Amino acid sequence: xxxxxxxxxxxxxxxxxxxxxxxxxxxxxxxxxxxxxxxxxxxxxxxxxxxxxxxxxxxxxxxxxxxxxxxxxxxxxxxxxxxxxxxxxxxxxxxxxxxxxxxxxxxxxxxxxxxxxxxxxxxxxxxxxxxxxxxxxxxxxxxxxxxxxxxxxxxxxxxxxxxxxxxxxxxxxxxxxxxxxxxxxxxxxxxxxxxxxxxxxxxxxxxxxxxxxxxxxxxxxxxxxxxxxxxxxxxxxxxxxxxxxxxxxxxxxxxxxxxxxxxxxxxxxxxxxxxxx
Amino acid sequence: xxxxxxxxxxxxxxxxxxxxxxxxxxxxxxxxxxxxxxxxxxxxxxxxxxxxxxxxxxxxxxxxxxxxxxxxxxxxxxxxxxxxxxxxxxxxxxxxxxxxxxxxxxxxxxxxxxxxxxxxxxxxxxxxxxxxxxxxxxxxxxxxxxxxxxxxxxxxxxxxxxxxxxxxxxxxxxxxxxxxxxxxxxxxxxxxxxxxxxxxxxxxxxxxxxxxxxxxxxxxxxxxxxxxxxxxxxxxxxxxxxxxxxxxxxxxxxxxxxxxxxxxxxxxxxxxxxxxxxxxxxxxxxxxxxxxxxxxxxxxxxxxxxxxxxxxxxxxxxxxxxxxxxxxxxxxxxxxxxxxxxxxxxxxxxxxxxxxxxxxxxxxxxxxxxxxxxxxxxxxxxxxxxxxxxxxxxxxxxxxxxxxxxxxxxxxxxxxxxxxxxxxxxxxxxxxxxxxxxxxxxxxxxxxxxxxxxxxxxxxxxxxxxxxxx
Numbered sequence: 001x002x003x004x005x006x007x008x009x010x011x012x013x014x015x016x017x018x019x020x021x022x023x024x025x026x027x028x029x030x031x032x033x034x035x036x037x038x039x040x041x042x043x044x045x046x047x048x049x050x051x052x053x054x055x056x057x058x059x060x061x062x063x064x065x066x067x068x069x070x071x072x073x074x075x076x077x078x079x080x081x082x083x084x085x086x087x088x089x090x091x092x093x094x095x096x097x098x099x100x101x102x103x104x105x106x107x108x109x110x111x112x113x114x115x116x117x118x119x120x121x122x123x124x125x126x127x128x129x130x131x132x133x134x135x136x137x138x139x140x141x142x143x144x145x146x147x148x149x150x151x152x153x154x155x156x157x158x159x160x161x162x163x164x165x166x167x168x169x170x171x172x173x174x175x176x177x178x179x180x181x182x183x184x185x186x187x188x189x190x191x192x193x194x195x196x197x198x199x200x201x202x203x204x205x206x207x208x209x210x211x212x213x214x215x216x217x218x219x220x221x222x223x224x225x226x227x228x229x230x231x232x233x234x235x236x237x238x239x240x241x242x243x244x245x246x247x248x249x250x251x252x253x254x255x256x257x258x259x260x261x262x263x264x265x266x267x268x269x270x271x272x273x274x275x276x277x
Numbered sequence: 278x279x280x281x282x283x284x285x286x287x288x289x290x291x292x293x294x295x296x297x298x299x300x301x302x303x304x305x306x307x308x309x310x311x312x313x314x315x316x317x318x319x320x321x322x323x324x325x326x327x328x329x330x331x332x333x334x335x336x337x338x339x340x341x342x343x344x345x346x347x348x349x350x351x352x353x354x355x356x357x358x359x360x361x362x363x364x365x366x367x368x369x370x371x372x373x374x375x376x377x378x379x380x381x382x383x384x385x386x387x388x389x390x391x392x393x394x395x396x397x398x399x400x401x402x403x404x405x406x407x408x409x410x411x412x413x414x415x416x417x418x419x420x421x422x423x424x425x426x427x428x429x430x431x432x433x434x435x436x437x438x439x440x441x442x443x444x445x446x447x448x449x450x451x452x453x454x455x456x457x458x459x460x461x462x463x464x465x466x467x468x469x470x471x472x473x474x475x476x477x478x479x480x481x482x483x484x485x486x487x488x489x490x491x492x493x494x495x496x497x498x499x500x501x502x503x504x505x506x507x508x509x510x511x512x513x514x515x516x517x518x519x520x521x522x523x524x525x526x527x528x529x530x531x532x533x534x535x536x537x538x539x540x541x542x543x544x545x546x547x548x549x550x551x552x553x554x555x556x557x558x559x560x561x562x563x564x565x566x567x568x569x570x571x572x573x574x575x576x577x578x579x580x581x582x583x584x585x586x587x588x589x590x591x592x593x594x595x596x597x598x599x600x601x602x603x604x605x606x607x608x609x610x611x612x613x614x615x616x617x618x619x620x621x622x623x624x625x626x627x628x629x630x631x632x633x634x635x636x637x638x639x640x641x642x643x644x645x646x647x648x649x650x651x652x653x654x655x656x657x658x659x660x661x662x663x664x665x666x667x668x669x670x671x672x673x674x675x676x677x678x679x680x681x682x683x684x685x686x687x688x689x690x691x692x693x694x695x696x697x698x699x700x701x702x703x704x705x706x707x708x709x710x711x712x713x714x715x716x717x718x719x720x721x722x723x724x725x726x727x728x729x730x731x732x733x734x735x736x737x738x739x740x741x742x743x744x745x746x747x
Contacts, residue, residue, distance in 0.1 A: 216543050
């Protein structure tokens with residue numbers, strides 16, 4: 001069993017942080033890599049990109065939004081409880097290189113994934129501007145950590161309850177206008193990554209995105225996580241999870257993410273009924 | 278009990294009782310029910326106890342077949358299992374999934390004039406009897422040698438290596454990437470053909486022998502091959518399987534509802550999606566299902582679809598019935614259950630609806646031309662034969678390639694042009710010192726028993742190495 005050593009509720013309890021005892025994975029994991037977690041015997045295998053690792057302490061940190069039955073079960077795990085199975089680190093680490101000026105754009109829980117990547121890009125000597133966004137102030141996560149991990153931080157909320165009102169793409173447009181940017185990294189909801197990539201393409205700025213398709217094994221065996229990159233089928237688990245944002249077929253990815261939407265809605269509703277009769 | 282010599286040939290092959298097709302097509306319970314004690318002892322009498330038994334030569338792991346059959350005939354069932362264990366640590370598995378008709382039973386002398394001795398059914402009988410009634414007695418083990426062996430992959434080849442080497446006194450650890458051991462036996466082969474309970478019992482037998490199992494360990498990611506040596510392992514066996522699904526490369530292949538057989542079967546078997554929502558992993562339950570390909574995996578997928586509630590389950594294969602690679606028994610079982618076969622038919626395109634879900638498949642009829650590189654006659658499209666089939670689920674079961682996860686992260690491991698590991702056929706040795714490989718990652722997709730045969734060869738070679746050097 002992989003014990004939870006720290007648990008935090010963020011974004012009004014819709015986003016949960018788990019720091020988990022997993023020494024072998026903590027020792028090996030690099031920014032950009034993910035793990036697959038399974039809560040219990042009957043649980044589903046859920047891939048999550050790591051938000052942090054502590055090799056000394058032997059822990060990894062994941063941050064997830066509660067959206068369905070599986071994440072609702074995760075949410076119920078307290079400090080001292082654990083996950084039955086965690087597999088990793090999986091996927092290719094982020095390619096880290098000094099390129100000059102970098103802009104990192106994060107939305108929703110994508111900010112959690114962006115955090116270690118931002119920090120690492122700064123550590124290798126890049127000047128890092130960060131833009132993070134959420135629907136409203138309450139849903140914003142890791143603001144202080146992102147501030148520490150970058151040189152400059154801009155915050156946007158869709159409803160204007162905090163920071164700049166509007167989408168991250170609007171703030172990004174300003175950054176691209178005013179600076180000579182060599183690399184953009186965008187991690188968040190698929191539509192956000194799609195529009196960020198569209199924008200950076202206009203400015204001819206290389207863009208890396210981290211994709212989150214549905215997965216089963218995470219080792220290239222099942223082909224469930226296939227994504228179209230420049231017209232070629234690739235597996236996000238072994239070829240990714242990071243890809244050239246300008247080559248991704250986002251519409252196909254969005255459709256594939258909906259494969260079990262109806263079943264999951266029903267299952268989540270049943271689960272909630274059993275939990276709160 | 279034993280009958281006189283002359284009477285032996287009069288007994289006909291004892292039939293295997295099975296669940297009726299119309300019942301079993303809707304449940305996941307095992308199809309063959311197993312021989313009764315009486316039937317097994319009677320069947321055992323049919324063996325001629327040949328002086329030069331060709332069945333042993335036909336078995337990739339050389340089980341003493343006449344030896345264990347004689348013990349069944351005498352009612353010594355526990356001894357029969359121990360006799361099999363001398364060469365095969367997984368009899369309950371092999372008795373169920375080996376292609377006996379082309380191996381031991383295919384060369385059985387009794388089969389020259391009539392039906393061969395039901396060797397597979399007898400093997401299964403002995404193993405099941407031991408499982409249900411045995412005292413859990415273990416085979417004898419050699420003294421500890423102090424040598425450590427890492428086995429990567431807990432499928433048929435890995436378990437064979439582990440079982441052989443632990444009996445020879447070595448300290449064996451098996452690394453498995455999934456959360457459960459068994460490899461293809463648990464993620465690939467469906468419950469109705471190989472109950473998972475049986476695999477777990479066989480794995481438990483390994484553990485009782487002293488084999489350590491490390492699940493959730495992806496060698497190549499969690500730990501590298503070279504790190505295993507740094508950690509003090511003296512030898513490593515790679516039995517990681519083929520495990521990279523092949524797709525067809527035709528339009529519409531990424532529509533929702535189009536699965537690789539690996540994904541479909543893993544969801545259903547390992548993750549128990551057939552018990553959703555009791556188990557949390559969902560699966561698409563098609564009403565109108567097409568499976569592409571005609572190997573054993575395709576049969577498993579098409580039959581699983583029926584059990585998940587399909588009204589129509591079709592196998593679409595671009596060659597003719599003669600070229601079908603699946604075991605005859607599997608094809609027969611599928612047909613009995615109502616799977617429809619469309620031969621000389623190939624897909625060209627998948628059609629989706631506005632939500633990106635598959636709703637149909639376009640295809641062409643085929644003719645067979647000259648043999649191709651595989652030795653099978655090459656399918657040639659028939660002009661003007663375009664057709665369309667409705668479907669809401671497609672399973673692609675056209676084979677697997679070599680998974681590069683481990684091989685790409687390892688220096689000095691020689692691969693062939695398809696990415697499979699190069700290993701000496703007579704020893705299983707790879708180009709890297711102290712590393713052996715066997716099973717599908719060397720040969721490409723094959724059978725459980727061939728993987729076990731490769732495991733046996735490698736285990737012998739590893740033992741020699743640990744005793745005498747490279």
